[in-house]
Amino acid sequence: MRALTPLRAALSLLLACCLLSCSGGVGAGGGSGGGTRSDGGGSDAGAPGVGDRLFPGAGNGGYDVTHYGLDLGYDPASGRLTGTAVISATATRPLHSFNLDLAGLTVTRVTVGGRTAATRRAGTELTVLPSQVLVSGARFETTVVYAGVPHTLTDPDGSSEGWFRTDDGALALGEPVGSMTWFPGNDHPSDKAAYDVTVTVPDGLTAVSNGELAGTSSAGGRTSFHWHSAEPMATYLATVAIGHFDVTRSRTSGGLPLYVAVDPRSDDPTTAATLRRIPEILDWEIGLFGPYPFTSAGAIVDHLKQDQVDYSLETQTKPVFPGDQAPDAPVVPVDTLVHELSHQWFGDSVTPARWQDMWLNEGFASYAEWLWKEHEGGPSLDDSANAAFGYTPNWDFPPATPPSADQISASPVYGRGALVLYELHRTMGDAAFTTLLRTWPAAHRHANATTTDFTSFAQHLTPHDLTPLFTTWLYGKAKPSHL
Known part of the structure; x- marks a missing residue:
C-alpha cells in the first residue's frame, strides 16, 4: 500500500478495539492454524483470530483455505450486493466449529459439506457449527449465502478500505482487513488461496477482478464476468471494480497478457502514456527480480472522490489507482506505477506471514x-x-x-x-x-x-x-x- 492519509490516533484506537479485538482463546503465531479452544470432548473450536501481534482478531485458526468461489451480483442503483461464497479448505485439527471473517451483510444460509450448519454472529466473526465434527486433515467445502449493502471500514491509521460505492458502480480494496466487507473468509495474509470470482452487473457496465477473464455471459439485461486466479492470493489483495471502463488488452514483449481498465473520466494523455509503459516497466523489473510470478498483469484506474481513497494498492495482477486526486497531480505517477508493479514480486507473490513484516x-x-x-x-x-x-x-x-x-x-x-x-x-x-x-x-x-x-x-x-x-x-x- 502507498498510504498518504494522515494518522488520526484517537479514532484509530477506538476503531481498532471495535473492529479487530481478539476473542478469548487465541494462540500466538502467524499461521492460519492459530490457537484453539477445547470443548472438553476431544474436538476443537477454530480460533477467531490467528494471534497476529498487530491485528490479533484478523484471520481464523483451525483450517487452511485452498480456493474461494465467489458468485456476486451488484445493483449500483441501490448499492445492494448479493453473494454466494464457496470456500474450499482443509481442517488442520478436529473442528466442531470454526470462524469466518465477515463485516456487516446478512447471512441467510450456511452449509458445510452440503449439510446445513448452524451459525452465530458476533461483531465481524461468523462462527460456523458443522452438523458433524471435521476431522484433522479433512477437506471440506463451506457455502455461505449472504446479501446487503456493504460498507467501508476505517483503518487504525485513519484511512478507509473495504467496499466503496462509486457513482457508476463500486470498488473493493482490502488492505489490511477490508475484504471481509464483501465476502466471508480467512482474512489474514498467512492463508493464501486460489480464486474464481463471478460478478453480475447491469448491461453496459464492466466488472474487473484479479487474474484472467475466463468468460462472460448475458441474460435478462445483466452481464456476468468470470475472473480466474490460479496462483495463491492473500485476501487483502483481492479486488472487484464495477463501472464504466475503457479496456485495453495487449501483451508484453515476452507474451504476458495485459488487461488495463480505465474509467473514462480519469483518462487523459498523461495517464494513457504512463500506462503504456507497463510492458517496459515489467521487463525492467523482470531483469532485476526474476521471472514475473503471475500469468497476467495490468492495472485498474477508477474514479473515486479524493476523500474516499488517497492511496494506490497492489491488488494482485492489477494494481488499483484512484482516479480523482489533487488538482494538477498525475492520476498515475510513473514512480507509483513502478512501486505497485514491483509488489507483484514483493508482497503479492512473497507475502508477509504477519502484518509486522x-x-x-x-x-x-x-x-x-x-x-x-x-x-x-x-x-x-x-x-x-x-x-x-x-x-x-x-x-x-x-x-x-x-x-x-x-x-x-x-x-x-x-x-x-x-x-x-x-x-x-x-x-x-x-x-x-x-x-x-x-x-x-x-x-x-x-x-x-x-x-x-x-x-x-x-x-x-x-x-x-x-x-x-x-x-x-x-x-x-x-x-x-x-x-
Missing part, C-alpha cells in the same frame, strides 16, 4: 522506485538513500517492529525499509545483492515469509556477518550517526 513489501517497493529513478536519469541511488536517511519520520521506529496497527504504513516501513536494502547492497557487494534480488522472490514464490526468513536468507548469500547491519538498520531504535 510489512517492510518486506514496502521496503522492496520503495527501493525499486529508487532504482527506477536512477535508471530514468533522475536522482542516483545514493541521492535517494541520503534523502531517506535525512527524513526524520523514517526514524520513528525500527521497520521490523512497528509498535501498533496504525503504523504498518508509516514512513519507517517504506523509507527505512529501503535503507536496509541499500546497506545490504553496500555490504554484500553487487554480485551477491543482485543474486538476493532474484533468488529471494524465487525461493518464496506464492508463499509467506517473515523478517527472520529474510535475514537468514541474506546471510547465506554472503561471508560477511550481517548481524551488525540488521541490529542497527532493521531493529535498532537509534538513528546511526551517518549513512
Whole structure:
C-alpha cells in the first residue's frame, strides 16, 4: 500500500478495539492454524483470530483455505450486493466449529459439506457449527449465502478500505482487513488461496477482478464476468471494480497478457502514456527480480472522490489507482506505477506471514522506485538513500517492529525499509545483492515469509556477518550517526 492519509490516533484506537479485538482463546503465531479452544470432548473450536501481534482478531485458526468461489451480483442503483461464497479448505485439527471473517451483510444460509450448519454472529466473526465434527486433515467445502449493502471500514491509521460505492458502480480494496466487507473468509495474509470470482452487473457496465477473464455471459439485461486466479492470493489483495471502463488488452514483449481498465473520466494523455509503459516497466523489473510470478498483469484506474481513497494498492495482477486526486497531480505517477508493479514480486507473490513484516513489501517497493529513478536519469541511488536517511519520520521506529496497527504504513516501513536494502547492497557487494534480488522472490514464490526468513536468507548469500547491519538498520531504535 502507498498510504498518504494522515494518522488520526484517537479514532484509530477506538476503531481498532471495535473492529479487530481478539476473542478469548487465541494462540500466538502467524499461521492460519492459530490457537484453539477445547470443548472438553476431544474436538476443537477454530480460533477467531490467528494471534497476529498487530491485528490479533484478523484471520481464523483451525483450517487452511485452498480456493474461494465467489458468485456476486451488484445493483449500483441501490448499492445492494448479493453473494454466494464457496470456500474450499482443509481442517488442520478436529473442528466442531470454526470462524469466518465477515463485516456487516446478512447471512441467510450456511452449509458445510452440503449439510446445513448452524451459525452465530458476533461483531465481524461468523462462527460456523458443522452438523458433524471435521476431522484433522479433512477437506471440506463451506457455502455461505449472504446479501446487503456493504460498507467501508476505517483503518487504525485513519484511512478507509473495504467496499466503496462509486457513482457508476463500486470498488473493493482490502488492505489490511477490508475484504471481509464483501465476502466471508480467512482474512489474514498467512492463508493464501486460489480464486474464481463471478460478478453480475447491469448491461453496459464492466466488472474487473484479479487474474484472467475466463468468460462472460448475458441474460435478462445483466452481464456476468468470470475472473480466474490460479496462483495463491492473500485476501487483502483481492479486488472487484464495477463501472464504466475503457479496456485495453495487449501483451508484453515476452507474451504476458495485459488487461488495463480505465474509467473514462480519469483518462487523459498523461495517464494513457504512463500506462503504456507497463510492458517496459515489467521487463525492467523482470531483469532485476526474476521471472514475473503471475500469468497476467495490468492495472485498474477508477474514479473515486479524493476523500474516499488517497492511496494506490497492489491488488494482485492489477494494481488499483484512484482516479480523482489533487488538482494538477498525475492520476498515475510513473514512480507509483513502478512501486505497485514491483509488489507483484514483493508482497503479492512473497507475502508477509504477519502484518509486522510489512517492510518486506514496502521496503522492496520503495527501493525499486529508487532504482527506477536512477535508471530514468533522475536522482542516483545514493541521492535517494541520503534523502531517506535525512527524513526524520523514517526514524520513528525500527521497520521490523512497528509498535501498533496504525503504523504498518508509516514512513519507517517504506523509507527505512529501503535503507536496509541499500546497506545490504553496500555490504554484500553487487554480485551477491543482485543474486538476493532474484533468488529471494524465487525461493518464496506464492508463499509467506517473515523478517527472520529474510535475514537468514541474506546471510547465506554472503561471508560477511550481517548481524551488525540488521541490529542497527532493521531493529535498532537509534538513528546511526551517518549513512
